[in-house]
Amino acid sequence: MGNLMSKVTGALEKHMLPFASKLSNQRHLLALRDGFIATMPISMFGAINVMIKEVVLVETSIVGEAMNKFGFYQNTIQPFFTDMVLPVSNQIWWGTLALGIIFTVLSVAYKLAEQYEGDALAAGILAVVSYFIFLPQSANDMWGMVSWTSFNSTAIFAGLIIAMVSTELFMFITRKGWVIKMPEQVPSAVSRAFSAIIPSGVVMILMGITSVFFLNVIGMPFKDWINIMLQEPLSNLGQSPFTYIFLIFFAQILWFFGLHGSLIIGPVLDTMYASATSQNSEAILVHGLQAPNSITRNFADMYGMHGGSGSTLALIIAILLVSKLVQHRSLAKMALAPGVFQINEPIIYGLPIVLNPIMAIPFILIPPLMITFAWFFTEIIPFAGRIYLGPPWVMPPVINAFLATGGNIPATILSIVTLLLSVLLYIPFVILANKAPEAFE
Numbered sequence: 001m002g003n004l005m006s007k008v009t010g011a012l013e014k015h016m017l018p019f020a021s022k023l024s025n026q027r028h029l030l031a032l033r034d035g036f037i038a039t040m041p042i043s044m045f046g047a048i049n050v051m052i053k054e055v056v057l058v059e060t061s062i063v064g065e066a067m068n069k070f071g072f073y074q075n076t077i078q079p080f081f082t083d084m085v086l087p088v089s090n091q092i093w094w095g096t097l098a099l100g101i102i103f104t105v106l107s108v109a110y111k112l113a114e115q116y117e118g119d120a121l122a123a124g125i126l127a128v129v130s131y132f133i134f135l136p137q138s139a140n141d142m143w144g145m146v147s148w149t150s151f152n153s154t155a156i157f158a159g160l161i162i163a164m165v166s167t168e169l170f171m172f173i174t175r176k177g178w179v180i181k182m183p184e185q186v187p188s189a190v191s192r193a194f195s196a197i198i199p200s201g202v203v204m205i206l207m208g209i210t211s212v213f214f215l216n217v218i219g220m221p222f223k224d225w226i227n228i229m230l231q232e233p234l235s236n237l238g239q240s241p242f243t244y245i246f247l248i249f250f251a252q253i254l255w256f257f258g259l260h261g262s263l264i265i266g267p268v269l270d271t272m273y274a275s276a277t278s279q280n281s282e283a284i285l286v287h288g289l290q291a292p293n294s295i296t297r298n299f300a301d302m303y304g305m306h307g308g309s310g311s312t313l314a315l316i317i318a319i320l321l322v323s324k325l326v327q328h329r330s331l332a333k334m335a336l337a338p339g340v341f342q343i344n345e346p347i348i349y350g351l352p353i354v355l356n357p358i359m360a361i362p363f364i365l366i367p368p369l370m371i372t373f374a375w376f377f378t379e380i381i382p383f384a385g386r387i388y389l390g391p392p393w394v395m396p397p398v399i400n401a402f403l404a405t406g407g408n409i410p411a412t413i414l415s416i417v418t419l420l421l422s423v424l425l426y427i428p429f430v431i432l433a434n435k436a437p438e439a440f441e
Contacts, residue, residue: 027115028164032267035108035163036274042103046096047390050285053089054389054406057081062407097281099151101159105131109163116171122196123167129200130166130207131159134222136215150223153278157231158223160271166203173199231275235293238272241375244295245368247272248304252364255309258354262309273297280388284406291386294379298390301342302404302411303374303418304367306397308344311366313397314422315359315430316347322427324434341394358436362429369425370418377414384411 056063059078067073109127113120135150149155173179179195186194214222237243247269251261273296280291307313316339319332328351335346353359377383385408391400401415402408 028112029267031108031112031115031164032160032271033263034111034114035104036267036270038107038111039100039103042096043100043390044392046093046100048392049089049092050097050281051389051391051403051406053086053093054285055403057086057089062409093285097278098148100278101151101155102128102131104156105159105163108160109167112164112167113171116175118171118174119192119196122192122200123170126170126196126200126203127163127166129204131162133204133207134158134162134211134214136221153275153282154227154231155223156275156278157234157271158226161226162207162222166207169203169206170196170199173202178202234272235275235279238276239293239295241295241372241379243272244299244375245371248300248371249364249368252310252367255348256354256360256364269297277388277390280386284388291388294375294386296387298393298400298404299374299387300367300371301393302387302401302415304370305342306415306419306422307339308342308348309367310344310348310353310363311370311419311422311426312344312347312353312363313339314366314419315362315426317423318426318430321423321430322434323430328430328433340396342396343394358429358433362426366422366425370422373421374414374418378411384408384414387411 053061055061058064059068059082064078068078105127106124110120110124113123135146137146174195178198180197182191182194211222214220214225218225247265251265254261254264276293277296277298280293280296283289283291305311307316312335316332316336319328320336323329323332331347331350335344335350338344338346348354351359353363374384378386385405387401387404389404389406391403395403397419398412398415402412405411
């Protein structure tokens with residue numbers, strides 16, 4: 001068994017690690033990762049705002065339905081929520097989640113320009129301008145009225161492409177030296193602004209020409225063409241459980257070698273699944289329809305990653321239940337509180353799980369197994385409600401499923417079941433560790 005594990009580990013290290021290393025250092029993926037992270041304060045608060053609305057404020061929420069049975073709440077509290085609080089909540093949603101593509105375009109372009117050590121702020125602003133250049137200038141036959149659909153879930157891929165291309169062009173022209181150079185006595189802020197004039201102007205002209213080409217020759221806006229040619233096929237591919245499970249499985253293998261699998265695979269997941277959550281949210285919150293996607297970016301967090309990658313909260317619980325090793329129990333007690341809030345580096349590096357052939361098996365396999373189980377009871381047997389919100393990643397397990405589905409009780413039960421199953425799957429390996437403590441030394 002040990003010899004086989006060594007051969008498998010050696011093969012993976014030889015063929016997979018070089019690819020993973022290149023992937024983790026690819027500048028465009030880094031820009032996507034850091035750009036999405038930069039928008040987290042806005043997206044997280046926007047999600048918290050919508051969660052409070054969907055769980056507490058509206059009459060049809062789980063709290064609203066229960067509390068409106070009482071006369072005082074129905075006559076006093078609920079009208080206050082409806083007339084005073086909900087309008088504020090709706091405006092916050094409009095300025096955060098509904099128009100989120102604008103912030104993503106700016107932040108991704110900014111981070112990509114940083115990779116080139118260029119003028120990141122100018123690149124970010126130029127990317128937003130470029131995005132608006134591509135938008136049709138009329139809606140409902142009224143010139144200058146931009147449709148909200150230019151910023152919804154169908155705009156994500158187009159926005160990312162425009163951000164990348166505009167920044168690449170901006171940096172190419174800047175590196176060529178096609179800039180206005182000011183005397184040294186001129187303040188640096190003014191000098192940078194003048195340096196950006198020619199590169200920005202060239203990029204805007206090229207974007208304008210391309211936009212008109214798509215409108216008049218292709219016969220549709222660039223966003224719609226990208227949606228048909230790229231976003232819809234990739235989104236459909238992403239809704240295959242095999243695609244999602246493979247990406248999570250690959251991330252788990254990277255963790256085994258000490259690489260941060262979540263950060264390396266994160267940009268791919270963010271790009272492929274960002275629209276799925278947005279589509280679900282739009283369907284439920286705007287149109288009152290059934291959420292179309294069973295798999296979202298945070299599906300694994302709800303059902304297969306209790307306590308972080310590898311569902312290590314389940315491992316901590318299993319150690320506390322059956323481990324006889326003093327050092328493991330001490331580590332589990334220390335790692336329990338961080339694990340509840342999805343921080344699992346203490347248990348991953350402290351046990352360790354990295355390069356540990358005993359714990360590698362459940363650590364790598366439990367997330368894909370639980371995701372498959374949860375997908376079956378979401379898509380094939382529609383037991384659990386679909387995810388349409390994005391709770392903060394530090395939200396404790398089970399609670400995050402409750403909030404992500406707008407208070408759906410079956411989804412919450414499914415999250416509890418997958419946590420318990422994960423604990424049961426870890427227990428045999430914890431018992432094995434009792435018999436072979438030298439494997440952890």
